[in-house]
Amino acid sequence: MLRASLREVSAALKEGHVSPTELCQRCLALIKSTKFLNAYITVVEETALKQAEESEKRYRTGQPLGVLDGIPVAVKDNFSTAGIETTCASEMLKGYIPPYSATVVQKLLDQGAVLLGKTNLDEFAMGSGSTDGVFGPVRNPWSYSRQYKEKLVPKSHPEDEDSNWVITGGSSGGSAAAVSSFTCFAALGSDTGGSTRNPAAHCGVVGLKPTYGLISRHGLIPLVNSMDVPGILTRCVDDAAVVLGSLAGHDPKDSTTVQDSFKPFELPNLTDVSKLSIGIPKEYHAPGLSSEILALWSKAADLFKNAGANVIEVSLPHTRYSIVCYHVLCTAEVASNMARFDGLEYGHRSDMNKSTESMYAATRREGFNDVVRGRILSGNYFLLKQNYENYFVKAQKVRRLIANDFMKVFRSGVDILLTPTTLSDAVPYTEFIKEDNRTRSAQDDILTQAVNMAGLPAISVPTALSERGLPVGLQFIGRSFQEKQLLTVAKWFEKQVKFPMIELEEVKRHDHGVFQHQKSASFS
């Protein structure tokens, strides 16, 4: 049951095969037994069960609110949730209980979704491993899968067994792990430079980054206001479309949502891809791209070609500058966005009391980790009067060039771009922490970051398992506000590759499901 897709379980709820409370209880129990994953920061058992009960009442009277009614979901801990602690995995906001909920959270709740808890992340969403938060790193559920374990070279010392676990990627690692380990049917993440797509690829789930301006950011604690979007993590593409449908649309509380009307859609079952033009950007063959992924990428391209699509090589010449550009713009915005954390109105407050300034400085030293403070400092540097033109404005110009690259390609008739999502499969934690956060982020974001610059929609679809038995995802990038086309193509691809389900001991124990996914020949 827990391994079913959102739509499947929704149908089951409707038909009464399972009740919302039962579903909720099972998920909560699974969360408990997968605690070692450290995917959740806060689990709200009581309120979740209450919500499940309300949902049950509605189902009993035959008046469910919609597809999402009774569906357990999780939300990344940088979304404000009224009455529920929202920490951003930082000392600065430990104990902070927002008096309001983010629009997207409220929308989910209004449709009857059952909020299980808040998921773990890198502090303030800065990072690509979900390892740099104050609650510790998130472990990739695949570290404990049969598929991964059987590929492991047996260690000489048994104590080292536990050190093999791999990261989830980030910064929405908790949400990805939650969906991947079946503790919820959908989760919200955020995506600023790839923070939803990256962990989705590493955890073998679908990660959708919608077009900037489609979904409200009201209540999403910002990293880079001009690039952040709420991200959607689900088990399959159809599910992502459902969640998108319930979240998208103009929000008067967010002036950066577009005022165009949005109509939720159902994805058609595409059979004929011959009218499609798939672009393969050559610059995405980036340094450090593993040969494995390269092979998968070209195989995917062939897949489309063999099915009759027009697959062509394209060029996005400024791709390699997107990380530098992001570095300047991101740190500048971070410097600005973090200025509000001074301990006066909310959050951590230092005991230092000599003057306002010393209190602020101490609060910020105590509340922020090194990564955050480092970015604040750099960002302020780039915003100094003497540096503004040379760095910030320059980066803004490069941003336009990057966005123009995409525009040119889409104008030339390409419908969808196909690229890898990550450079490699998930690395073990012990290896990951050898490099510092900025270097890591710079490396890992190369394939996802430019999309945020241009504000385009993109989705990572689990494609196959690597040689180490870990998931690899591929990314599709679409035109602005053309999510329907993007998801339709992604759905077709998903059907072709038949990505295998994760085989987790814990889940097997919890799940006496009516629904079992068939494990058929996989793509690799």
Added chain:
Amino acid sequence: MAAAARGCGGVWCRVWQCGAGGSAPRGQCSVAGSARSAAVPAGKSGLAPWVPVVGLEIHAQISSNSKLFSGSQVQFAAPPNSVVSFFDASLPGTLPVINRRCVEAAVMTGLALNCSINKRSLFDRKHYFYADLPAGYQITQQRVPIAVNGTLSYSLCTDNKMSQMVTKTVRIKQIQLEQDSGKSLHDDTRSQTLVDLNRAGVGLMEVVMEPDMCCGEEAAAAVRELQLILQTLGSSHAVMAEGQLRVDANVSVHHPGEPYGVRTEVKNINSIRFLAKAVDHEIQRQIEELENGGTVLNETRAFDSKLGCTVPMRDKEGKQDYRFMPEPNLPPLILYDTKSLPANMNHQQVVNIDWIHERLPDLPSVKRAKLVEQYGILPEHSFTLLNEDGLTEFFENVVKHTQMKPKKVIGWILNDLLSYLNQHSLTVKESPVSSSILADLLNLLERKEISSTAAKQVLVELWKGEGKTPLEIVKEKKLELIQDQEALEQICQAVIDGQENEVIMMVEGSLCSTAVCGTKKGVKMVFFFSPVDWHLSCRASIGAVKLLLSDYQPFLLLSYFTKCFCRN
């Protein structure tokens, strides 16, 4: 140089000189060409004159129900932190949403100040840390403000009698929309600062006036005119005492022909009167400093109204860099005019500059001109009328209800009513004498039922606000004009028979006081002619008798008294 010339209309309205003693007397107001020749004081050769340069940054709180970027209320003196939204308190995740009314207020103001309205304007963040700035930055318009390049005309009187007014203009550099900050209350006894965010986020229009002014008086007059304009438009109540209008002055001095001097910023000015003082003091201070070999620092100074001078504000630890950055949560603000307005646009999302322009009310300068034309009053009268809140309406009401000519009514308004109000610190609205009552009184006068002196006496009674009508008071105090010829003669005789040493007879003139003095056998007689009634009072002990006689019978009276005195 051109700017300095422009600021004073090509003429220095004041030439500042330092007296020998160090404590400088104020500069003398000179006009036109004589300025230059009067520049160098005798005996102090080598002391070149100074040209003061004054620019202003004015923050006007927008009159609106809710704040600029959030839906909390704009309310003065509300209980602490009671009109604060999550956004105002900078709770993470909250976003700004702009208030349409604030945009309209800024457009109105820009149009009234002859500005070009930018159809596409942008918002920026200005960063600094302060307890009353919860987000650590203020949202303002630094790169492309909503309005630019305007002018403001204002008038100054060149002498104390308000009889000669000269018009000046100051260029408006720009008008920008921005957020107000909260308030911090310093509690030094307990070594803490209390923060109230009620004011945080209220919409402000910052009006930047170029340094075209050259003294406190000009600055004050310019601000006064701006205040009137804002109040006429309704875009701001602009009451300085309530913090709805705040003025910072930028002051520098230089010698003619040389580049501008270092400027200081003067803050904490709470009234227009203090503005003039603060500016003039700062100019003086800078001149003294420079003439004594010192330098002027580029600093911020506060005006201390008790001491009457400017003092340096707490040093802001070296250079301040606001690190301006575009506000990413606000797309460009787009305004339309009739030409550029696309069809099928949601009206609620449109601010149409032309539509606003068509509906602008008459600005003060227009109102004044109309008053002068319509009522035949003097320009300086029109200034006073507009300067006093509600006075114009009062005046027009009286005129409507009386037969007395407006030119005469204005005297009663400006001399009697206004001086009484000022003496008792009352506003026009608080006047115990309403316009209809005054009209009644003036009608009595106009119909020659009473004399003007009697009218003034009635007015004194009316100020008491006891609810009596003018007529009632007249009857009560027996102030009616005596029309009966015989009664008149009898009274005169009675006086003369009293054999007083001094007989002062006053008959007031209608147009002016004409004193006719003469002596006849040691008796001084003073005649004033006026169409007012007369009042008789005897003060036997002093021996002075006042007789007020109507001018209906001037010749009769003259002849009568001539007869009398000839007898004597």
Added chain:
Amino acid sequence: MRVLSVSRWLRGAVRAPSGGPGSPQVPQPGRREREVTVDVLDHLEHLALVDFRDSEGVERLQKAIQFADQLHEVNTDGVEPMDSVLEDRCLYLREDDVTEGNCTKELLKNAKEKVEEYFVAPPGNIPLPKLEE
């Protein structure tokens, strides 16, 4: 075969030149090295109210600047800076209604220190001590 041809040009595709993003930085010859002095760091710390009062801080910042310097390799003549992808959209206008506020209790709940209904800050803005070498 078609299948192979696609993968061939993927494999043989032009690789990004070395020294691109992610690889260790080497200052370009002839480029003036931007020195991060103690003064600059001090200035920044005062403006940002975060500290990195050690050599690590200087080094971090230096690296960040060097990294950012790569931007200058790109020719941006005639290119307008991009504030946001929504630059062609127009700002949504809200009606002038009072819809928020009146939540003093809720706001003060999250404040660690308060006095009656005020937020409380320590006295004034006393400048931080200067950073020593």
